[in-house]
């Protein structure tokens with residue numbers, strides 16, 4: 001096995017892990033889910049899901065990664081040789097790669113919008129943002145070029161390795177992301193209907209809490225915290241022995257939640273102030289149509305667009321590198337490849353798979369499965385089915401299959417820390433998380 005590297009500093013390790021968690025899931029999926037599920041009611045349940053389930057599952061993933069000191073498959077092989085638990089890791093790698101294929105295409109769109117904002121093309125020839133989005137998403141060459149540029153950017157960072165690539169980039173981009181968010185919050189709070197928007201988002205109406213809201217909030221928490229995909233296992237395998245796993249999980253989850261809440265504080269005042277309809281939040285429309293329309297009503301629209309699409313691209317980039325790292329670590333550790341070879345083997349096939357995903361969105365495409373585009377199929381199957389199965393498998397392993405000392409030794413850093421969280425985390429991982437995740441899965445099949 002290749003020599004295992006570590007993150008170089010505590011801040012770098014947090015920045016990289018937060019960078020993985022904070023992505024398109026926070027910036028556009030969260031506000032859309034919150035809107036579809038009654039605003040503040042959703043936020044309340046979401047916060048509860050993160051504390052009750054998200055943090056304990058994250059601690060367990062960290063324990064698995066640092067205890068097993070390998071890639072998503074290798075951790076199971078190292079900790080429980082001769083048992084088939086490694087299949088859970090294999091599933092996580094496949095699922096994360098499926099996600100990477102379409103996520104990279106979306107990352108390409110964010111780049112296109114950033115470039116169009118900088119050049120001013122976004123606001124030239126009228127403001128039919130819907131037509132512009134169709135062109136950007138459903139075109140046959142433009143989206144491909146942008147996807148390839150994003151693949152290239154990922155390649156450059158990932159070739160740099162864990163410390164000089166991932167950590168260095170995250171140390172720079174994460175503070176930038178928070179600065180941009182603060183700028184947007186100040187602007188959103190000065191909009192005319194800011195208080196109506198905040199009321200909708202922050203004052204819960206308990207009668208709106210239904211089973212659907214709970215299931216959607218749970219699904220959102222897993223997506224947003226990057227759980228069940230081998231991502232956190234892989235990153236934690238780079239954590240030094242001195243890292244306090246519980247504290248790290250709490251910090252990462254709180255920062256991830258903070259970004260989602262900040263986005264709510266930005267989006268809902270904007271929606272209320274400009275009288276936008278519910279459809280304006282659906283899918284890609286929120287970021288590519290609704291927000292440019294909002295910017296167009298503000299002084300200096302081009303500046304706002306540049307700042308926002310920079311924010312979106314940063315969030316997408318730090319997430320794609322973490323998703324790709326799962327496969328790279330697998331090639332490095334399992335197949336004993338060098339960093340360079342492993343990175344090329346993981347990234348280059350994306351040139352084909354992401355191309356297919358992108359082309360499946362063109363109007364006359366035949367790249368469909370059961371009437372859905374390849375892009376949609378990968379998105380739906382990976383996030384709604386494979387992600388919960390991966391998370392369920394990981395919880396079953398950590399709760400029932402792993403050596404009994406693993407969680408204790410990892411949470412207490414081999415007994416040097418006293419930790420009261422051991423017992424509640426154990427109970428949640430054994431009993432509560434598997435039941436709730438199974439519930440998400442069943443509900444997905446019913447929806448299907």
Ligand code: PFF
Nearest residue numbers: 021023024025026224226319
């Ligand atoms: N957590 C990131 C996001 O919210 O966008 C990246 C991500 C990881 C997305 C895992 C989806 C996923 F299944």
